[in-house]
Each structure stands twice: as C-alpha cells, then as structure tokens.
Amino acid sequence: MVTHLRLANRVARLGVETAFVVASKAAAFEAEGNTVYPFHLGDLNLTTPENIIDAAYAALRKGKTGYTPNTGIPQLREMLAYDFNKSRGTNFGPENVAIQPGGKPVISKFLLTVMNPGDEVLYPNPGFPIYESQIAFHGGIPVAYTIVQNDDGFTFDIEGLKKSITDKTRVLIVNDLHNPTSAECSEADRKAIAELAVAHNLLVLIDEAYFDVRYEGVSSSIVTEPGMRERSVVLYTFSKKFAMTGWRLGAAIGPLELIEVIGKLNVNDESCTNHFVQYAALEALEGDQKAVRLILARLQKRRDLCVDILNDIRGVHCFRPNATFYLYPDVTVAMENKGFQTYDELLDAVLRNTGVSMCAREHFGTPLSGELRKHVRLAYSGIGRKDIETGLMRLKYFLEA
C-alpha cells in the first residue's frame, strides 16, 4: 500500500510531449532489428559548428566552471541584445535579457510570472504541447485558437482568436513560424494580434524558436508592433539555428519588470545556466557564420526533397514552407484510400510497413470540433537526404498500394 505517495492535485493536469511516445515506439521497432526513418523529432542530426565547440573547450580550459550571475554573463546578455535588435529592429539592452537553460524554461517562467489560477490563456492548437500542459499545471485555463489551412498554406485564425477572448483572458501565446504547421503571420496578422493584445490588455509570450530557421524571405517579429514591446516576453533559443539542441541554451527577452521576476525564478530554479556554454554562445553569435549558413542550406535541400516526394504520393498534399524544419502534409485522402480511421492505425501501419516514424495532428493538441482534414507532421532536421529519399519512397509505395 502506498498511501504516502499522495501526489499534488496539479500533477493530474501535467501533460508531456506525446511525440516522445512516437519516439519510444520507433526505438522499440528499431531494437527488433528494423530500419527506422526518423521524421518524428525536432532534433538535429547535424553537429554543432566546430568554432562553437572549440569556444566551449577554451572556456573550460580557462576555468569557466563556477557559477555565473543568475541571468547570465554580462557579455552574452549584451551580445544577444545586440544580435536580437539587429534582426528584429528592437532596442533591448542587456538588462532585458535573462539567459536560460534552453528556450523551454521561458514558457513555465513566463506563465508563473504573469498568470493567476483561473486566468484564461490563449494558445495555439495545433501547437507545441507544452503550452497547454504548463497553463493547466499552474492553474490557468487553456483556451485554444487555431491555425487553418487555405490555398497558400496555413494561417492564423485571427477571427477565431478574437472570438475566444473573454473578460477572463489575461495571457496570449503566439508561436509565429509555427510548430507544427510552419504558419507565419502576415503583416496584417501581426497588426491584428497586437491590436487585440493591447485592447484586452493581454500579456504575451512570443515563441520565436524558429525565427532564424528560414530559407526564403525575412522573418519579422510581432514584438515590434505598437504596444507589444512593453507587454511581451520573447522566447529565444540557440538550439535550432546553431544546431545546439543538446547544449540547453536560450533566453527570455522582454521588459525589465518581467525579466527581473524571471531572473528571480532563475535564482530559485537553477541558479544559473552552464558557465562555459555561455562562452560558446558568444562565439555562436560573434564568430564566423559560414557553418550556420551551411546548416540552413542542408535543411533547405532536405525540405525540397521531402516536399517533392510527398506531393508525388497519391492522396497527400504538402505545402513548401519558407521556414522551420517541419512539414504538415494533408493526408486525408491517403487515409481514406487505405481505410485508416485513426491516426494510430496510420502511424502504426506506416512504421511497421515502411520504417517511417512521424507524428500526427493529435500530438499537437486534441483536434478541435469541426476539423475535417487529417494531417501528419514530419521533421526533416534529424534525417539525411539519402534516408529521406528511401523512407519517403517506401511511404509512397505503401500508401499507394
């Protein structure tokens, strides 16, 4: 009898990334001696650029092994503010930057800073599942808004967002360059969202994890819209652009009043972020950007290869997004053709028959009522072109058989 193991009530509201369940199934299938084509995880199979690795080692040799200030070493806060301002057109100073052990900590720290129990928080569905988990875990009420498919790709449902606002809405989470759909706000969308935030006095988390993972065009940040700088915290991460996922390094960037609270949360939660990793990040920002461009070039080739093959599969339609390393193809017809009723049936059959491992719409939130089309999500960050080709050709033969 384990009567003593009385968990806190909030634990029942704690979610996970169900993509890890997909990863476990793939690992089990591989352990049985099968080949797996991994399209399920947003990790990179490209290693971190050499100059960044060398900078970490140099810092280690220089004894950068003790604590740093809670919000990070001053040089990195300053350099990141400079770099961020350059790409966004903002005017943040080092005092607006709190270094974090990853981008993810910004989600929970932001919510703990601004959300009271019972507050309604708008979050994207489909979307990164940690938003909903953390809102509910810390006592907020998650209210979904959605991303819709139209002729040109996916766009934010601004009208739906507007209708979801009540007198209890306090917080809005925006993930522009959106996981899983790669949707991107138009200039009109950014203005509309900012106007809503100002009109309803919302505090805003702007998750820009994929801001720099971009192949064509230029990313714009909603933080530059009127009234947004004072009410928003931007989630910044080194993970994707610099292939540094496993280093765990990111930052919260925003108004001083919020960053000071987030800094106090750093004191409470982990003291500081790894010392020598912060020196490596300085090199990432200041050093030669050739390797970064190479990473993007390789990802772009993968994107094109994936999109071309997917669109060549009968019953599959896939847009070619300009950013992120995710594809969100419509597989409604292919599922009908094969007689699959559920995503589980589809994913299991695809894994067993082709070795292709991928996520589905439902890994990014519970499908909303009225949602008729079926989608899967493929990440091409963790798989090379040769395996992309083999895997997706196997997928084609299976779905068309």
Added chain:
Amino acid sequence: MVTHLRLANRVARLGVETAFVVASKAAAFEAEGNTVYPFHLGDLNLTTPENIIDAAYAALRKGKTGYTPNTGIPQLREMLAYDFNKSRGTNFGPENVAIQPGGKPVISKFLLTVMNPGDEVLYPNPGFPIYESQIAFHGGIPVAYTIVQNDDGFTFDIEGLKKSITDKTRVLIVNDLHNPTSAECSEADRKAIAELAVAHNLLVLIDEAYFDVRYEGVSSSIVTEPGMRERSVVLYTFSKKFAMTGWRLGAAIGPLELIEVIGKLNVNDESCTNHFVQYAALEALEGDQKAVRLILARLQKRRDLCVDILNDIRGVHCFRPNATFYLYPDVTVAMENKGFQTYDELLDAVLRNTGVSMCAREHFGTPLSGELRKHVRLAYSGIGRKDIETGLMRLKYFLEA
C-alpha cells in the same frame, strides 16, 4: 502607466538568496579599487578536475550535442544509482534517477509534485533560503523548525520539529550536513525524524548537497531509515564534490512514482540536461578520484586555518565541523564589544574596514523569536589560504580594536 504589467499574485511570495545582495555589495566595494576577501558564496575557486573537462570535450567531439532522454542518458542514471548505493547502502536502480540541470531544480520539482496549496511544509531555519521561497511561491505554508547550538556544535531541534507538526503538515525538508551551520544528524536524530515522517505520513525532501564534502568520519543518509526510501526524494549534486558548480548538474533520486512525475516536469521545464555534460559526469563518477581527494584536502586545510583564526578573535567562537565548507561562528560578544546592534551594521563595517565579505544569520531565514545568539556564515570554498589568513587577521584586528 504600466497597467498591463500585472504580475501573478504568487510573485509577491517569491524569495531569493539574499547572499547575492552581499555579493553585489562586495563587487561594488571591489570596483572602487578595494581588496575583497570573499567568504560569502558557496562557489569554489578550484577548477573542475582535468579528466572531467577532457571527458566533456571528448563527448563534444563525438557529436553529443543533441537532446538526451528527459531523465538523462541511461549510462549516467545507472552509474549514479550504483555510486549512490555504494555510499548510502541503498538499492536504487537507474529508473530511480532523474538527471537535473543542478541540485536546485529538485527543490521546486519535488514541491510541485507533492505539495498542494495550503499544505504545511516543514523546513529548516536557519537554512538554505530557497526552501521557504519555493514553498510559499507554489502556495504552501512554510513552517520553520530550527537548528540549535550546544556545547559540541549544532544539532537539529527534534523536539521543536515534533511540536511543529499539525494535521495540515504534508511535507518535510531535511538538509543533513546543513547549510549554514554544518549540523549533522546523529543516528538517534535520523531515527527520530524517520519515525515522525512515517507516523505523520510525510513526504520528505532530503537535501544531501554536502554528503561527500566531508573531512572526518562517514556520512550516513536518512533515506536508509525504515519507511524513508518509499517517501523520500534525495537531492544529489555534482557541484560541490567535483568542483562543478558552473556545470549545472544534479539529480533527483527516489521512488519510481515520484521520479516519473519529476521526469514529466523535465519534459515541461527544460527537455533534458546538457548532453556532453552528462558524459563528463560519467567520468567524474567512474574516473580517477585523485583530484577529488585533492579538492577535499585543500578544503580541509582552509577549514582548519579559518577555525583557528576565528577562535583566536576575542568575542568570537567557532566550531570545527567535519563536513561542508561553511562555518557559522557565534559573534554575539564581538558585536556587543563593538556596539553593533544589527547584522547590517556589522557586515557593512567589516567590509569597509577589512574587505572581508560574509553572510549573516538573517540571510538564511528570518531569525526566530527567542533566538539570542548572533551568528555569521563564512564559506571557505571560494578563497585560498593566503587570502583567508590576510582577511581573517584583518577581521581580528578590526573586531578587537
């Protein structure tokens, strides 16, 4: 007007380590061109052993730069369970270990896992200030128990602890080998605390950050007392023993049901701990322990030097603890001799007149009613013997003048 910056109510209950205020004052004094003798922070001025640094670099070169499983790489979980069992006499497996970015995250994650709003949580005062901060921040009611000075050193006030238990008490935090007093549970204390925990069905956080920072005798863990393994999570850290404070690496070790929830919190809060740092930790546990012994030997010499000089100061009395790198001398008479009414007066005058920077009792919680003696805390982890001697001799001349 910043009406939009409406912070969550819990922010008003968020504390910090006020030792950082001491650190700021010391830094400001140093910036004016003065010499500072830093006794205020529990950081180490000894760098991490070379073999650990080299293992981190080797892992970086091998491409260990992507995500790891949320609770850590399997090899490290297994090796840490093995090493922990060896020193504690427990029987934990890898599934009982969740790697963390430091020891500190275990505090908030444990409380979020087991504490409901309104639950009373027993914590040590004087004690590490983050306990009280995190209990209150997440809606619990912090209830202090204390550590008392007697002829042989400092001991846990078991009778006081017993009297503090009510029908709302749900959680107990024990920091054996205690910061700031270096108090250590006797076998009788461990049994008494375990009996209380079992009798009142408490869940227990056992903070053993200083378990291996020990010069004489052998550390024993309260987790081995009857009934404790099933209801306790142990906070483990690599920071102190291996001089790895800035690496941010620790672990939560405990029963599967709690570790699984803590693993889900890892997914939510930071995905995982730095990948190559986990390989360095493997080397720390498995590799040559010569450098670790050298660290301890150096700390022991510092301890003896500090204690000898402190006891040579008129109006100061200091015990010689067997573990931790903190001293908690009684300065009641010295303060009376100098006419200092408050700790602020004492610390400011000492810093300005001698350059010695240290913490006082009140940096470890609000002094309890009935507390008559005055104490300061000196950490000797971040200052070499030459500076210890100069600094404390200056302190002696000042306090005796």
